[in-house]
Amino acid sequence: MKYLYLVWCGLKRKKLRTLLTLFSIVVAFFLFGLLGAIRQALAGGVSMAGADRLVARHKVSIIQMLPISYEPRIAALPGVTAVVAQTWFGGVYQDPKNFFPSIPVEPAEFLAMFPDFVLPAAQRQAWLATRTGAIVGRTTAERFGWKLGDRIPLRSPIWRHEDGSDAWEFDLVGIYDGAKKGTDTSQFFFRYDYFDEGRAPDRRGEVSWFTLRVNNPALADQLAATVDREFANSPYETKTEPEGAFAQGFAQQVGDVGAIMTGILSAVFFTILLVVGNTIAQGVRERTAELGVLKALGVSNGRVLGLVLGESCLLAALGGGAGLGGAWLVTLGGSPVPSLLPIFYLPTADLLAGLALIAALGLLTGLLPALQAGRLGVAEALRHHT
Amino acid sequence: MSTPNGPLIEIQDVEKIYRRGAEEIHVLSGLNLTVARGEFLALMGPSGSGKSTLLNLLGGLDRPDRGTVTVEGKRIDQLSDRQLAAWRARHVGLVFQFYNLLPAMTAERNVELPLLLTDLSRRERRQHVATALAIVGLAHRTRHYPGQLSGGEQQRVGIARAIVTDPTLLLCDEPTGDLDRKSGDEILGLLQALNREQGKTILMVTHDPHASARASRTVHLDKGQLSADPPA
Ligand SMILES: Nc1ncnc2c1ncn2[C@@H]1O[C@H](COP(=O)(O)OP(=O)(O)OP(=O)(O)O)[C@@H](O)[C@H]1O
Ligand SMILES: [Mg+2]
Numbered sequence: 001m002k003y004l005y006l007v008w009c010g011l012k013r014k015k016l017r018t019l020l021t022l023f024s025i026v027v028a029f030f031l032f033g034l035l036g037a038i039r040q041a042l043a044g045g046v047s048m049a050g051a052d053r054l055v056a057r058h059k060v061s062i063i064q065m066l067p068i069s070y071e072p073r074i075a076a077l078p079g080v081t082a083v084v085a086q087t088w089f090g091g092v093y094q095d096p097k098n099f100f101p102s103i104p105v106e107p108a109e110f111l112a113m114f115p116d117f118v119l120p121a122a123q124r125q126a127w128l129a130t131r132t133g134a135i136v137g138r139t140t141a142e143r144f145g146w147k148l149g150d151r152i153p154l155r156s157p158i159w160r161h162e163d164g165s166d167a168w169e170f171d172l173v174g175i176y177d178g179a180k181k182g183t184d185t186s187q188f189f190f191r192y193d194y195f196d197e198g199r200a201p202d203r204r205g206e207v208s209w210f211t212l213r214v215n216n217p218a219l220a221d222q223l224a225a226t227v228d229r230e231f232a233n234s235p236y237e238t239k240t241e242p243e244g245a246f247a248q249g250f251a252q253q254v255g256d257v258g259a260i261m262t263g264i265l266s267a268v269f270f271t272i273l274l275v276v277g278n279t280i281a282q283g284v285r286e287r288t289a290e291l292g293v294l295k296a297l298g299v300s301n302g303r304v305l306g307l308v309l310g311e312s313c314l315l316a317a318l319g320g321g322a323g324l325g326g327a328w329l330v331t332l333g334g335s336p337v338p339s340l341l342p343i344f345y346l347p348t349a350d351l352l353a354g355l356a357l358i359a360a361l362g363l364l365t366g367l368l369p370a371l372q373a374g375r376l377g378v379a380e381a382l383r384h385h386t
Numbered sequence: 387m388s389t390p391n392g393p394l395i396e397i398q399d400v401e402k403i404y405r406r407g408a409e410e411i412h413v414l415s416g417l418n419l420t421v422a423r424g425e426f427l428a429l430m431g432p433s434g435s436g437k438s439t440l441l442n443l444l445g446g447l448d449r450p451d452r453g454t455v456t457v458e459g460k461r462i463d464q465l466s467d468r469q470l471a472a473w474r475a476r477h478v479g480l481v482f483q484f485y486n487l488l489p490a491m492t493a494e495r496n497v498e499l500p501l502l503l504t505d506l507s508r509r510e511r512r513q514h515v516a517t518a519l520a521i522v523g524l525a526h527r528t529r530h531y532p533g534q535l536s537g538g539e540q541q542r543v544g545i546a547r548a549i550v551t552d553p554t555l556l557l558c559d560e561p562t563g564d565l566d567r568k569s570g571d572e573i574l575g576l577l578q579a580l581n582r583e584q585g586k587t588i589l590m591v592t593h594d595p596h597a598s599a600r601a602s603r604t605v606h607l608d609k610g611q612l613s614a615d616p617p618a
Contacts (some may be wrong), residue, residue: 002502010488293486296447297500297547298475300468379448382482 006294007310010283018315025319025361026326028272029354033327035261036350040182041335042258044374052217053113056227057209059237062088065206066236073230074212078176079223081215084113085207087195091154091168091188093144100140100156102188106196107133113211116183123148123174131194135174137185146172151327154188159199181345211243219271269357279366282313284369291373292381293303306375312358312366320358324351392459394555394587395421395444400453402439403616414450417611426581426588428598431607437591438559440607444589445468445478445557452550458554473505481558485540487532487547494519494528497546504551518546522576538569545576549586556580558590561598574600 011018058073070083074140075083084106091102107127119127119135127133135190136146146152150172160166170190178185196204214223224240233239284291291304299307328346335344397568402414421427431437442448443455445472446462455463462473487496494515501511520523522542524561532540541561548556558577562570578600580586598604606613 002508005495006502009495012491118549217425272578289486291489293482294444294499295471296474296480298471298473299502302468377448379442382447382486 003307003310004314006315007307007314010287010307011315013287014283017282019281021276022058022315022319022322025272025316026323028268029320029323029358030326031268031323032265032354033346033350034330035265036354037260037331037344037346039326039345040350041344052214053243054212054214054219054220054224054227054240055209056212056224056238056240059228059239062123062208063235065208066210066238068205070231070236070238071207071210074210074227077223077226077230078224078359079214079216079219080212082109082113082213084211085192085209086110086211087192087206087208089154089156089190089195090156090158091156093152093154098144098310100143100186100188102156102190104192106192107189107190110189113213116179117176117185118179119174119176120160123176126173127191129192130171130173130383132169132171133173134170134188134190135176136172136188138177139174139185140188141172141175142266143194146175148172148175152188159195159203161198162200180345261330269361273361273365276312276315276361278370279315280308281369281372283311284308284373288376288381289384291376292378292384295376296382300378301374304376305370307383308370308373309366310361312369313362316358316362316365322360324354324358390509393420394423394425394458395419395456395589396438396456397405397444398454398456400443400455400538402443402448402452403451412610414443415452417610419605419612421587423587424581424585425599426578426602427590428601428604428606429607430593430595430598431592434589435607436610437607441557441559441589441591444475445480456501470587473502475551477554479551479553479556481541481544481548481556481561481611483560483563485497485532485537485544485564487530487540487543492529492531493524493543493546496543497550499547500551514550515546518550518561519543519547521580522546529579536563538572541565541569541573542576545580549580549584554587556586558588560591560593562592562594567596570597601611602608 021092056070057136058066071085075079083314086103086105089104091100092098093100107124110126119138123135127135134152136152140146152170154168154170155166156168157166159168176185177183212227214220220242223302224242227240228238271289294304294307295301328351331344331346397417397419400414401412404411404413409451411575417440419440428466429440431435439448443450444457446465449463449470453463454461457477460473462470465473477535487493488499491499492511494507497515498511501514504511506514515527518526519528522545524539524542524546527535527539527543530539532543534542541564547574548558556577561577574597577588577590581588581602583601588601590597604614
């Protein structure tokens with residue numbers, strides 16, 4: 001502890017340089033934290049995926065529809081314990097920029113399939129009893145200030161009524177929360193029976209994809225192949241894959257942003273390494289005589305080495321701590337763009353990686369100057385001054 | 387091995403050679419010196435004669451190429467870097483021509499530095515620092531930074547730092563070399579008092595005959611050898 005003051009004095013010797021270096025570290029780690037949150041947001045669906053869930057969609061693309069009649073056929077396959085149909089509704093609330101996923105589902109089966117969505121029992125009952133009922137995640141409810149009992153009008157660019165109107169109305173009967181921190185609570189779910197009766201007769205019975213639960217995740221790949229074989233050579237061939245891969249396909253439509261961000265961060269940290277390394281090395285060079293005095297007073301070579309290493313580590317810890325802390329505070333406030341990135345927080349893994357980076361930065365930048373300071377001969381160093 | 391009554395310092399047949407590329411500079415060659423406990427010795431000689439080099443050997447800042455350096459019966463020329471550092475911390479107080487205070491620290495923090503290497507508690511360290519600063523007459527300047535002190539005051543802080551651990555030996559390399567006559571006199575008076583009243587053994591390098599007059603004995607270094615009397 002008593003040496004911390006010495007380390008501190010080494011840093012405050014050139015205040016402006018130390019502050020500028022500190023600032024660049026803060027910025028780098030702030031960026032690191034934010035990008036971590038963004039990457040998590042993009043990959044959110046992937047990490048949310050259940051290992052025992054598969055998704056079956058049209059072989060050609062997710063835009064092509066499948067018949068609802070597939071549902072009992074899939075359910076009948078050995079190894080499948082549950083099936084839920086979902087359809088991309090593409091609902092718009094008031095203005096196209098107010099986007100959030102809206103999906104018609106079969107309430108009881110759907111809630112059983114996705115325990116990630118936590119809905120109070122009373123609201124669940126209300127949904128089962130209300131044909132026009134809909135539930136929405138906390139994020140979107142708070143975004144628009146919706147309350148239970150509200151009547152929510154949505155327009156769908158995909159699904160029209162028989163009279164050609166695209167206006168749909170729902171009664172909000174439930175607001176769900178995520179079981180885990182990473183759960184997407186931006187989606188809007190409503191009842192399939194209400195949806196099916198409301199849409200034009202020639203398009204009834206069409207759905208976008210099926211989610212199925214398997215009794216043995218280890219055999220998921222085999223079962224996926226079985227599903228696809230079942231519908232081979234039909235007008236609607238399927239492609240079945242684990243839910244994670246399905247979600248990943250979604251994420252990759254935005255480009256491989258993760259890789260790009262890793263690239264940017266690598267460049268940023270390489271620069272920071274040079275900046276901090278230079279600051280420490282220059283500090284040691286300028287203080288050769290002072291380090292000589294410390295040694296003359298009896299401070300051992302090893303301890304002088306430790307002092308210099310302490311400087312770089314303290315600098316990294318202060319700057320990195322402030323940067324990561326700042327990013328954490330910002331992400332606590334929720335997503336700045338909820339329509340684009342509904343799940344937005346700094347994952348613990350990234351926080352730990354950040355701490356490891358801080359340690360690496362401190363040690364790497366201090367190592368060479370510290371070794372140099374440690375090796376410095378006392379008489380030589382003192383001669384620098386006199 | 388010396389008894390407590392024997393000489394404090396004994397240098398025998400010491401040689402120091404600096405190498406600059408192929409060139410060898412024999413700074414000290416076969417030098418002998420004995421200093422008794424309680425002496426105030428002035429070391430004079432032309433610039434480049436090796437006065438600082440000799441002081442460095444005595445203070446354990448450097449090692450001779452040949453010969454022995456014995457302080458309080460202990461051969462310090464054979465110690466490792468680490469052992470030397472520990473030995474310096476316990477036995478030597480150093481005073482420099484340019485004070486060599488750490489500019490980012492207040493006077494009292496500078497004086498406290500050598501005590502950080504001891505087991506003393508923070509409170510005990512503060513007490514020792516206050517005492518040392520009082521001895522050099524700077525009790526009222528403890529919170530000042532070196533840049534806020536005059537040359538003479540900075541050197542007093544330097545002396546306080548040198549005596550705060552109560553070392554066996556005080557080594558001063560031109561302690562008044564950067565000061566005006568008046569401040570220099572005050573510093574010399576202080577060293578003299580430390581020698582007489584606290585019984586400190588002092589070795590002082592100086593160019594100034596006025597300064598060496600304060601010492602109890604003067605030796606001259608020239609061409610690698612010591613002589614007791616000033617050259618004619
Ligand atoms: N590390 C070194 N490498 C090479 N030569 C050195 C080294 N240190 C000292 N010298 C040389 O040794 C000689 C003695 O140096 P020293 O500093 O001991 O002299 P000095 O008597 O203290 O001189 P001054 O009165 O100017 O302080 C000088 O010629 C100096 O150039
Ligand atoms: Mg000298």
